[in-house]
Amino acid sequence: MSHPRSPLAPDRIIELPPLAGVRLATGLTGMRYKGRDDLALIELAPGTTIAGVLTRSLSCSPPVEWCKAKLKAGKARAIVVNAGNANAFTGRHGRDVVSTTATATAKLLDCKPGEVFIASTGVIGVPLPVETITRILPDLKRQLAASGWPRASQAIMTTDTFPKVATRRTAIAGAPVTISGMCKGSGMIMPDMATMLAFVFTDAKLPAGVLDSILRPAADRSFNAITVDGDTSTSDTLLLCATGQARHVAVRSAADANLKLFRAALEDLLVDLATQVVRDGEGAQKFVTIDVTGAQSAKAARRIGLSIGNSPLVKTALAAGDANWGRVVMAVGKAGEKADRDKLVIKMGGIVIARDGAQVDGYDEAPVARHLSGREVSIEVDVGVGKGSARVWTCDLTHGYIDINASYRS
Amino acid sequence: MSHPRSPLAPDRIIELPPLAGVRLATGLTGMRYKGRDDLALIELAPGTTIAGVLTRSLSCSPPVEWCKAKLKAGKARAIVVNAGNANAFTGRHGRDVVSTTATATAKLLDCKPGEVFIASTGVIGVPLPVETITRILPDLKRQLAASGWPRASQAIMTTDTFPKVATRRTAIAGAPVTISGMCKGSGMIMPDMATMLAFVFTDAKLPAGVLDSILRPAADRSFNAITVDGDTSTSDTLLLCATGQARHVAVRSAADANLKLFRAALEDLLVDLATQVVRDGEGAQKFVTIDVTGAQSAKAARRIGLSIGNSPLVKTALAAGDANWGRVVMAVGKAGEKADRDKLVIKMGGIVIARDGAQVDGYDEAPVARHLSGREVSIEVDVGVGKGSARVWTCDLTHGYIDINASYRS
Numbered sequence: 001m002s003h004p005r006s007p008l009a010p011d012r013i014i015e016l017p018p019l020a021g022v023r024l025a026t027g028l029t030g031m032r033y034k035g036r037d038d039l040a041l042i043e044l045a046p047g048t049t050i051a052g053v054l055t056r057s058l059s060c061s062p063p064v065e066w067c068k069a070k071l072k073a074g075k076a077r078a079i080v081v082n083a084g085n086a087n088a089f090t091g092r093h094g095r096d097v098v099s100t101t102a103t104a105t106a107k108l109l110d111c112k113p114g115e116v117f118i119a120s121t122g123v124i125g126v127p128l129p130v131e132t133i134t135r136i137l138p139d140l141k142r143q144l145a146a147s148g149w150p151r152a153s154q155a156i157m158t159t160d161t162f163p164k165v166a167t168r169r170t171a172i173a174g175a176p177v178t179i180s181g182m183c184k185g186s187g188m189i190m191p192d193m194a195t196m197l198a199f200v201f202t203d204a205k206l207p208a209g210v211l212d213s214i215l216r217p218a219a220d221r222s223f224n225a226i227t228v229d230g231d232t233s234t235s236d237t238l239l240l241c242a243t244g245q246a247r248h249v250a251v252r253s254a255a256d257a258n259l260k261l262f263r264a265a266l267e268d269l270l271v272d273l274a275t276q277v278v279r280d281g282e283g284a285q286k287f288v289t290i291d292v293t294g295a296q297s298a299k300a301a302r303r304i305g306l307s308i309g310n311s312p313l314v315k316t317a318l319a320a321g322d323a324n325w326g327r328v329v330m331a332v333g334k335a336g337e338k339a340d341r342d343k344l345v346i347k348m349g350g351i352v353i354a355r356d357g358a359q360v361d362g363y364d365e366a367p368v369a370r371h372l373s374g375r376e377v378s379i380e381v382d383v384g385v386g387k388g389s390a391r392v393w394t395c396d397l398t399h400g401y402i403d404i405n406a407s408y409r410s
Numbered sequence: 411m412s413h414p415r416s417p418l419a420p421d422r423i424i425e426l427p428p429l430a431g432v433r434l435a436t437g438l439t440g441m442r443y444k445g446r447d448d449l450a451l452i453e454l455a456p457g458t459t460i461a462g463v464l465t466r467s468l469s470c471s472p473p474v475e476w477c478k479a480k481l482k483a484g485k486a487r488a489i490v491v492n493a494g495n496a497n498a499f500t501g502r503h504g505r506d507v508v509s510t511t512a513t514a515t516a517k518l519l520d521c522k523p524g525e526v527f528i529a530s531t532g533v534i535g536v537p538l539p540v541e542t543i544t545r546i547l548p549d550l551k552r553q554l555a556a557s558g559w560p561r562a563s564q565a566i567m568t569t570d571t572f573p574k575v576a577t578r579r580t581a582i583a584g585a586p587v588t589i590s591g592m593c594k595g596s597g598m599i600m601p602d603m604a605t606m607l608a609f610v611f612t613d614a615k616l617p618a619g620v621l622d623s624i625l626r627p628a629a630d631r632s633f634n635a636i637t638v639d640g641d642t643s644t645s646d647t648l649l650l651c652a653t654g655q656a657r658h659v660a661v662r663s664a665a666d667a668n669l670k671l672f673r674a675a676l677e678d679l680l681v682d683l684a685t686q687v688v689r690d691g692e693g694a695q696k697f698v699t700i701d702v703t704g705a706q707s708a709k710a711a712r713r714i715g716l717s718i719g720n721s722p723l724v725k726t727a728l729a730a731g732d733a734n735w736g737r738v739v740m741a742v743g744k745a746g747e748k749a750d751r752d753k754l755v756i757k758m759g760g761i762v763i764a765r766d767g768a769q770v771d772g773y774d775e776a777p778v779a780r781h782l783s784g785r786e787v788s789i790e791v792d793v794g795v796g797k798g799s800a801r802v803w804t805c806d807l808t809h810g811y812i813d814i815n816a817s818y819r820s
Contacts, residue, residue: 059743059751089739091752091768124736125769312722312807313815320816326534329499333469341469342501358501359535397722402809405723406730 008279008287008375008395009162016149016165016180020203021045021243024148025140026155029132032084032122037155039133041140042079042199043109045243050076050117051211053219055236061088063118064235066098070114074208076241077111079199081156082133083184084122086235097130104134108141119197119237121184122158153182156197159404160186164276170265173258175248177204179269183238185277186228198223198238198273204262205244206251213254214263215240222270225302226393227309228281240266278393283400286318288377288393294345295388300337304383305392307335315397321372323365325353332381343384348372350380418689418697418785418805419572426559426575426590430613431455431653434558435550436565439542442494442532447565449543451550452489452609453519458653460486460527461621463629465646471498473528474645476508480524484618486651487521489609491566492543493594494532496645507540514544518551529607529647531594532568563592566607569814570596574686580675583668585658587614589679593648595687596638608633608648608683614672615654616661623664624673625650632680635712636803637719638691650676688803693810696728698787698803704755705798710747714793715802717745725807728787733778735763742791753794758782760790 021044026037052071054064080101087094102113109116120128153163167180181200206214219238251258279287290308295301308314311331317324325346332339342357349371352360371377377396431454436447462481464474490511497504512523519526530538563573577590591610616624629648661668689697700718705711718724721741727734735756742749752767759781762770781787787806 055743057740057743058745058747058749059739059754086736089736089751089754089764089767089769091766093768123734124739125764126736127769312811316812316815319812322816324533326496326499326536329469329534330467333465333467335468339468341499344469344499354499354535356501357499358503359499359537397812399809399812401722402726402729402807402812405726406732 005161006280006284008284010276013163014165014167016167018146019178019180019201019243020245021048022201023144023146024152025143025145026148026151027136027140029082029136031082031129031132037151038083039136039140040081040152040155041105041137041144042152043144044076044078044241045245046077048076048241048243049074049206049208049211050239050241051208051215052237052239053215054238057236059089061086061120061235062090062094062098063087063120064237066102067117067119067237067239070117073114075115076117077115078105078109079117079119079239080105080133081119081197083156083158085120085126085128086122086124087120087128088124088235090125090127093127097128100130101133104137108137117239119235121197121235149180149182156182156184158184158186159282160184160280162280164273164280166269166272168265168269170261172204172248172251172262175246177202177246177248177262179266181269181273183273183277186280186282197235200238200240200269202242203244203246204242205246205248206242210251210254211240211242214259214266218263218267218270221267222274225305225391226274226278227306228278228284228395275393278395281395282404283398283402284395285398285400286375286377286396288318288379288395290392290394291380291389292383292392293380293389294382294384294386295390296338296386297388298390299388301388301390302392303337304332304335304339304381305390307331308379308381309392309394312397315394318372318377319396319398321369323348323353323368323372328379328381332383338385339383340385345382345384347380349378415571416690416694418694420686423573424575424577426577426592428556429588429590429611429653430655431458432611433554433556434562435553435555436558436561437546437550439492439546441492441539441542447561448493449546449550450491450562450565451515451547451554452562453554454486454488454651455653455655456487458486458651459484459616459618459621460649460651461618461625462647462649463625464648467646469499471496471530471645472500472504472508473497473530474647476512477527477529477647477649480527483524485525486527487525488515488519489527489529489649490515490543491529491607493566493568495530495536495538496532496534497530497538498534498645500535500537503537507538510540511543514547518547527649529645531607531645559590559592566592566594568594568596569692570594570690572690574683574690576679576682578675578679580671582614582658582661582672585656587612587656587658587672589675591679591683593683593687596690596692607645610648610650610679612652613654613656614652615656615658616652620661620664621650621652624669624676628673628677628680631677632684635715635801636684636688637716638688638805685803688805691805692814693808693812694805695808695810696785696787696806698728698789698805700802700804701790701799702793702802703799704792704794704796706748706796707798708800709798711798711800712802713747714742714745714749714791715800717741718789718791719802719804722807725804728782729806729808731779731782733758733763733775733782738789738791742793748795749793750795755792755794757790759788
């Protein structure tokens with residue numbers, strides 16, 4: 001179950017500082033893993049607002065259904081996350097697990113079950129023994145601490161090889177505000193509205209509707225722009241909680257000019273977390289940034305970028321450091337978005353390889369091959385039909401992916 | 411460049427018998443391969459009609475563009491096929507290569523250039539030296555023979571590990587008619603309208619419009635229902651030629667009841683060829699048949715089937731013989747087609763694993779694991795919303811795929 005740490009992992013995992021209104025604790029349920037915590041309880045101060053973006057998978061899990069329903073009220077007092085069992089495709093039993101967990105947590109924290117959010121990832125289709133969770137929840141309550149971030153970010157991991165955290169200090173109308181988050185995910189990554197699991201917290205005081213309006217476009221440009229294997233999870237969950245502990249002028253609308261820095265900081269943090277997921281992509285040896293320009297719209301550009309980033313042939317060529325740009329042409333062609341083959345420009349590592357529908361005169365592959373031999377690869381494509389652009393991140397496809405996924409359950 | 415023969419290859423490659431009106435020859439251009447023929451010339455009797463289905467990729471190659479244009483007239487006297495260079499994304503030069511080849515062939519065979527069809531597969535983006543083809547065409551003309559099938563079916567191969575041929579004897583209104591075909595393809599296989607290259611011939615006498623009407627639905631249920639890696643080629647080409655040498659009552663409409671047996675034989679032959687492509691899927695160790703029922707339409711069922719058949723997580727689980735049916739649930743969910751999660755039925759090897767949105771009571775994995783340890787795997791999914799059904803074929807995703815594609819150009 002444990003794989004060597006990704007070569008693309010950050011040199012140093014930062015330690016998240018306390019954030020006013022958030023306390024965390026972890027424990028070991030024993031439902032799947034041994035010798036490591038697999039359950040996290042995150043307690044949120046009274047008055048915390050919440051927004052979320054969840055998988056659009058039609059096979060979405062009971063925890064996802066629960067979160068979708070409870071987000072409407074926009075209030076949160078706790079998040080319970082378990083790793084190792086996705087509680088997905090588990091029928092009525094799975095729904096009971098969620099409501100039992102929420103009710104038990106609400107009783108402990110003296111709140112309503114609808115203020116408890118649940119997230120589960122791991123194997124699909126196996127009934128989750130809920131008593132393994134409810135039995136240890138009182139223990140977790142006793143341990144709750146503002147310093148619990150490192151343990152929580154590790155407890156939510158499944159095939160991840162490093163914990164993924166990020167923090168930003170920003171301001172609203174001059175008053176300091178912090179945003180901190182953690183996420184997990186390594187395979188089954190091509191989020192359709194959100195990644196597997198990401199939890200982001202701020203001490204800002206923002207109504208749930210404002211949070212939601214800020215979160216969606218930022219999610220599109222971060223978690224919705226990454227892919228490891230083109231497989232969309234049943235459990236993708238991105239939650240953003242605002243504890244309201246910071247002291248700043250009141251904000252009532254997402255259009256408020258005072259949110260400009262906050263918006264930018266949030267998107268920056270989401271991109272940081274999302275790209276950490278790619279850097280921990282199953283078997284990843286190279287981190288790939290794909291910039292698409294000249295498309296009919298930003299959405300079209302993203303689809304073209306994902307078509308390149310999902311192509312097994314592009315990804316295996318990158319694994320080999322092979323400048324096989326013809327496969328990029330193929331992936332542009334199959335994306336189903338408008339592109340002018342005879343105006344296509346392709347660059348790798350900033351070097352123009354093809355222009356106007358053909359390889360450039362006197363093309364020298366050597367510098368491109370040198371670029372591709374590194375850990376960080378850049379591909380730029382202009383499709384020559386409009387002004388839409390998008391950036392997408394992916395990793396290469398290696399033997400490691402097969403090793404991990406041909407043995408995931410064992 | 412050469413890989414061990416697929417373990418899923420047929421025990422014996424049949425030898426195609428002569429077909430009235432078709433002669434074949436092969437030669438070595440030296441443009442890429444050494445020590446094996448890489449060019450095939452297929453001569454068709456005067457009066458031959460033709461229909462075709464070609465890639466919808468927006469990056470389609472000059473040979474594909476040429477075929478699309480020339481199919482409108484519906485007449486064919488020759489097909490020229492080279493392997494090793496796809497002549498795709500080669501700009502004006504690539505278009506000149508096609509017209510030069512067609513003109514040279516037409517001169518040799520005393521026909522019009524528009525009656526010469528061209529197909530090329532191999533590496534994308536590298537200029538094809540046309541003189542390597544035109545120089546040896548006169549040699550090929552001299553060698554043309556009705557017995558040339560085996561050599562031609564081998565000359566068109568790229569990463570294929572065995573030649574793919576099929577033949578059927580059928581009848582039109584009691585008169586015997588033969589259909590024979592060959593195809594190639596092993597990677598970059600998720601045809602969008604057709605597979606990489608498939609050439610099918612019959613001695614029936616059918617107008618081009620009738621051929622076209624018969625070909626399209628049969629292509630949808632054969633080549634458009636297979637996937638190896640979800641990557642759509644720039645060069646997919648399926649051509650059906652009728653030499654008109656058989657003696658049967660005249661057929662003027664695709665609705666003619668006399669075509670019933672012919673239609674069935676054609677679809678059967680196309681499925682035979684298409685599944686041989688899957689059996690030669692790059693790195694394939696298992697042949698997988700996916701039946702989807704209960705969908706909103708046949709098209710929806712096919713999309714769900716392809717979503718399962720393209721999922722790297724499903725395919726790596728199958729490679730490991732792991733009955734990880736949760737990944738099938740995931741793939742159904744991401745397909746974007748209507749499905750009722752709480753009515754989903756999943757079977758493997760005919761054994762019911764899940765029903766009504768959850769694992770069946772007393773589920774025993776042992777017989778499923780036994781089924782998955784074999785070479786031929788069956789997955790059945792009922793999505794519980796309608797009457798649409800489709801069958802899709804794929805293979806597993808193994809280390810072999812990475813080996814082949816991380817070294818294709820070298």
